[in-house]
Amino acid sequence: MKTVLITGADRGLGLALAREYLKLGYTVFAGRFLADYALLDDLAAENPGRLFPVPLDVSDPRSIDSAYAEVSRHADHLDVFVSDAAYMGGPENSRIRGEEKIDPALMCKSVRVNALGPLLCVHRFLPMLQAGEEKRLCFISSEVSSVALMLRDGDFRYCMSKTALNMAVRMMHNALFPAGFTFRLYQPGWMRRQMPDGSLYNRDDRQIDPGFSAARAMPVFTGRRADEGRLELVDYLGSVWPF
Amino acid sequence: MIAYLTNCNSDFARALRERLLRGGHEVYAGEALSSLSSLDLFVATEDERLSGDDFTVREEIDPEIVMRSVEENLCAPILALEAALPALDKGTLKRVCFITSGAEASVNWSEKTSGYGYAMAKAALAQAARICCNRLYPEGYTFRMFDPLVGRVPPELAAAAAEEIFLCSRAYDPDNLRRTDEARFVLRDALGREWPW
Numbered sequence: 180m181k182t183v184l185i186t187g188a189d190r191g192l193g194l195a196l197a198r199e200y201l202k203l204g205y206t207v208f209a210g211r212f213l214a215d216y217a218l219l220d221d222l223a224a225e226n227p228g229r230l231f232p233v234p235l236d237v238s239d240p241r242s243i244d245s246a247y248a249e250v251s252r253h254a255d256h257l258d259v260f261v262s263d264a265a266y267m268g269g270p271e272n273s274r275i276r277g278e279e280k281i282d283p284a285l286m287c288k289s290v291r292v293n294a295l296g297p298l299l300c301v302h303r304f305l306p307m308l309q310a311g312e313e314k315r316l317c318f319i320s321s322e323v324s325s326v327a328l329m330l331r332d333g334d335f336r337y338c339m340s341k342t343a344l345n346m347a348v349r350m351m352h353n354a355l356f357p358a359g360f361t362f363r364l365y366q367p368g369w370m371r372r373q374m375p376d377g378s379l380y381n382r383d384d385r386q387i388d389p390g391f392s393a394a395r396a397m398p399v400f401t402g403r404r405a406d407e408g409r410l411e412l413v414d415y416l417g418s419v420w421p422f
Numbered sequence: 423m424i425a426y427l428t429n430c431n432s433d434f435a436r437a438l439r440e441r442l443l444r445g446g447h448e449v450y451a452g453e454a455l456s457s458l459s460s461l462d463l464f465v466a467t468e469d470e471r472l473s474g475d476d477f478t479v480r481e482e483i484d485p486e487i488v489m490r491s492v493e494e495n496l497c498a499p500i501l502a503l504e505a506a507l508p509a510l511d512k513g514t515l516k517r518v519c520f521i522t523s524g525a526e527a528s529v530n531w532s533e534k535t536s537g538y539g540y541a542m543a544k545a546a547l548a549q550a551a552r553i554c555c556n557r558l559y560p561e562g563y564t565f566r567m568f569d570p571l572v573g574r575v576p577p578e579l580a581a582a583a584a585e586e587i588f589l590c591s592r593a594y595d596p597d598n599l600r601r602t603d604e605a606r607f608v609l610r611d612a613l614g615r616e617w618p619w
């Protein structure tokens with residue numbers, strides 16, 4: 180049995196990735212965070228015994244412990260870990276010369292959820308991942324994590340948290356690649372937001388569907404490279420971004 | 423020239439303060455910010471490697487150490503810049519400097535397996551500083567990201583390098599504004615080397 184744990188799978192890209200892994204025959208543990216979204220329940224009903232919603236707040240070690248206990252009731256190993264959960268929040272309070280003062284509590288929250296959360300999850304699930312055959316760790320980052328290509332002049336909070344994520348992934352890669360783990364850092368593109376009824380909110384015609392980005396991610400997430408020692412940030416078009 | 427160091431807690435910061443004073447500059451630190459009506463050089467000297475921030479992903483992770491490092495190495499310097507802006511606006515040099523580490527905070531180069539709190543905070547600081555730079559550069563502000571190579575280069579030598587790097591202008595081609603080094607956001611260390619992000 181192939182198994183995957185996906186964080187932040189209530190909607191959007193996380194939910195779409197759960198669907199993709201189901202198609203490939205995986206048993207999916209889908210991190211649940213949102214109270215007002217039932218899309219995961221629908222998917223679980225369509226896939227009895229193959230998709231398990233698991234309550235998971237990646238910023239809370241006790242919640243990660245509970246999720247670990249829950250997942251280990253159904254499986255003795257994890258092949259793949261996918262970190263999708265992210266706190267985006269609004270753009271407010273993280274702009275130099277902004278209308279509002281910079282809010283350090285929100286800066287901290289962004290790093291806690293978006294960078295520290297994935298590290299805590301990998302640490303906690305390491306025994307199960309170690310027992311898995313694939314040992315594949317995938318992280319959803321963003322093009323705004325790139326310092327080299329950063330052109331924005333405001334709203335640094337979310338961007339910097341994804342840079343911190345890249346750093347954490349680099350350090351995990353340094354430690355775990357020699358132990359047989361392989362890594363993916365994925366920039367999913369600008370995606371439409373999924374509403375509780377499953378519909379997609381279109382703010383701009385350039386936005387892509389999370390399902391499209393998830394389908395593009397799969398060859399990246401499941402494929403093998405000849406040069407796995409090289410950590411790269413790759414986007415949904417297959418292009419590589421500099422850090 | 424009027425310089426402001428956010429604190430003088432480290433050997434490097436103290437050496438830099440000495441050096442700037444010997445160079446005939448006015449140097450202030452810490453609480454003195456509120457009394458400054460104008461400011462030329464701003465240096466966020468926060469560079470805190472906290473005890474306990476030394477676990478690998480395989481060992482017990484202390485999330486609160488990571489968050490304290492984020493508060494001290496990331497939030498504090500950015501909030502200090504925000505607070506110093508009114509004085510910097512009135513100064514002439516408008517130079518903003520942050521302390522970081524290439525070996526520990528470069529996503530490209532890091533070979534570390536521990537020190538997550540420091541590394542994540544400083545990597546994030548680079549991005550936050552870059553975005554602030556994008557906002558302020560058109561107003562005449564210029565930025566320096568500097569690695570004093572703590573533990574490798576003696577603080578006095580690092581301070582000498584910092585003084586040069588913080589105060590000197592970088593290449594500028596009046597006939598082609600795209601050929602100006604100040605427009606590049608770079609990290610340089612005490613040996614003058616540039617580190618990738």
Ligand SMILES: NC(=O)c1ccc[n+]([C@@H]2O[C@H](COP(=O)([O-])OP(=O)(O)OC[C@H]3O[C@@H](n4cnc5c(N)ncnc54)[C@H](OP(=O)(O)O)[C@@H]3O)[C@@H](O)[C@H]2O)c1
Binds near residue numbers: 235
């Ligand atoms: N959408 C884009 O255009 C875009 C672009 C580049 C990268 N990305 C990245 O792609 C991933 C998926 O994006 P998406 O558009 O599908 O976003 P999404 O629909 O907002 O999904 C992310 C989910 O994570 C949840 N979450 C927040 N804090 C959490 C926590 N502590 N523990 C567990 N879950 C938590 C969010 O809940 P709340 O809404 O309640 O916070 C949200 O449901 C994210 O990592 C995002 O940063 C998105």
